[in-house]
Amino acid sequence: MLELWKDTALQLKGSERRQFMAKVVNLLGWGGQTFAEKNLGWNRCTIRKGGAEGKADVCTEGFLERRGRPRIEEHLPSLLGDIRSIVEPLTQTDPTFRSTRIYAPLSADEVHRKLIQHYKYKDSELPSTRTLRNKLNDLGYQLRKVKKCMPLKKIPATDAIFDEVHRVNHEADEDEATLRISLDAKATVKIGPFSRGGFNRQGDNACDHDFQPDATLTPFGMLLPQSGASHLWFTESKVTADFMADRLEEMVLEWKKNNSIHTLVINTDNGPECSGARTQWLKRLVDLADSSQLTIQLAYYPPYHSKYNPVERVWGILENHWRGEIIDSTVKALGLARSMTYRKIKPTVRKVIKVYQNGISLGKKAMREIEARLDRKEGLERWFIKIEPKPQIG
Numbered sequence: 001m002l003e004l005w006k007d008t009a010l011q012l013k014g015s016e017r018r019q020f021m022a023k024v025v026n027l028l029g030w031g032g033q034t035f036a037e038k039n040l041g042w043n044r045c046t047i048r049k050g051g052a053e054g055k056a057d058v059c060t061e062g063f064l065e066r067r068g069r070p071r072i073e074e075h076l077p078s079l080l081g082d083i084r085s086i087v088e089p090l091t092q093t094d095p096t097f098r099s100t101r102i103y104a105p106l107s108a109d110e111v112h113r114k115l116i117q118h119y120k121y122k123d124s125e126l127p128s129t130r131t132l133r134n135k136l137n138d139l140g141y142q143l144r145k146v147k148k149c150m151p152l153k154k155i156p157a158t159d160a161i162f163d164e165v166h167r168v169n170h171e172a173d174e175d176e177a178t179l180r181i182s183l184d185a186k187a188t189v190k191i192g193p194f195s196r197g198g199f200n201r202q203g204d205n206a207c208d209h210d211f212q213p214d215a216t217l218t219p220f221g222m223l224l225p226q227s228g229a230s231h232l233w234f235t236e237s238k239v240t241a242d243f244m245a246d247r248l249e250e251m252v253l254e255w256k257k258n259n260s261i262h263t264l265v266i267n268t269d270n271g272p273e274c275s276g277a278r279t280q281w282l283k284r285l286v287d288l289a290d291s292s293q294l295t296i297q298l299a300y301y302p303p304y305h306s307k308y309n310p311v312e313r314v315w316g317i318l319e320n321h322w323r324g325e326i327i328d329s330t331v332k333a334l335g336l337a338r339s340m341t342y343r344k345i346k347p348t349v350r351k352v353i354k355v356y357q358n359g360i361s362l363g364k365k366a367m368r369e370i371e372a373r374l375d376r377k378e379g380l381e382r383w384f385i386k387i388e389p390k391p392q393i394g
Helices: 002-011 014-028 032-039 044-056 079-090 108-119 129-138 158-174 241-258 279-292 311-321 330-339 364-371
Strands: 178-185 189-191 215-223 230-235 263-268 295-300 348-352 374-376 384-387
Touching: 002 014, 014 032, 014 044, 032 044, 079 108, 079 129, 079 158, 108 129, 158 178, 158 263, 158 295, 178 241, 178 311, 189 330, 215 241, 215 311, 215 330, 230 241, 230 311, 230 330, 241 279, 279 295, 279 364, 279 384, 311 330, 330 348
Parallel strands: 178 263, 230 348, 263 295
Antiparallel strands: 178 215, 189 215, 215 230, 295 384, 374 384
16 A cells, blocks of 8 residues: 555646645544655655645645745835835936936935835834845836936025925825826927937938938927826927917816816926916916916926936937937837837827917016916025916806
8 A cells, every 4th residue: 555655646746746645644644644754755744735735725836926035015015105205206317318227316225214214114124225225226216326417507496496396296196186297398309311329220321410401300298207108299390388388288188087186286397488487388377277277386396407307207218219210200200209118108199280489478567467376485486386276257
């Protein structure tokens, strides 16, 4: 009988073998495991595993995720979200757009300190610095000092502006009825047989000068930082204040259909066409607040720090996506933009045919009426502006 059991066990594999061994031990009764270990050479742990599989009617073969030490996220479910909330506001894209890396001027030790200080973690429950660094890398953050990413200048109010931007953005992200967007225009793209750097598989030859392009396209984009959804428009006209306001009006109608929102937070840099002093831009935003019955909060990034604006990451992805391509037609430019992905989401891409007039502005009298509607933050008047809608009558 012993030889039969041995031979049968040798012919079986995996879970079937283990369950057979467990059944034999059960037949032997009390002391069966000891007997099987001495006389049959069967391991007690294997027998017990087979017994558990038989009772649960489940095969545990290949369950690699159940082996080893559990990930730290299983003990601290909110850890990755808290790390992201600490690092994300301080990240910036590569100013040269030569890579898609996201840089953060923080160390893993600093993240460890902020977790304890701001999120009330205990030092004993947090993982080691090395594990934190691995988690940061898994989230896509590059903790490196890169000189080329350093801003050119700082103004006295830079730190105060950043603190307020982070506060406004954090409150917006925590409120389900507030939608935060990031918008900006990219440098003009010349259409023609010109080199954009890089290589492609076709090995097409490009001109070494681009003095006379067939056309020029200016990309303008909006990004929803929370969801990763992006919207791109291309135009041969100027990206003026009216152009940007028209795109906002276009999207607000769509956003209000799909979301119950009462506030729109706009992140951008203080560029000439959308600055806190641009009269036509402010007038159009006041009109938008009234027509949509939304509170609009402008939150600008400091001067010389535009690469912290989240939409810049979309431009970095786009620039690397079409690097090496010969963009010799508008159709190809739009096609390449449609085929890129940001956070695994493809953007909506449109071409705007309307021609916009540059240089439109309000007179002093008209601007006084608009200024009365603006709630500017004291001390940071040009960077933080709130516009409340006029209540609709009837």
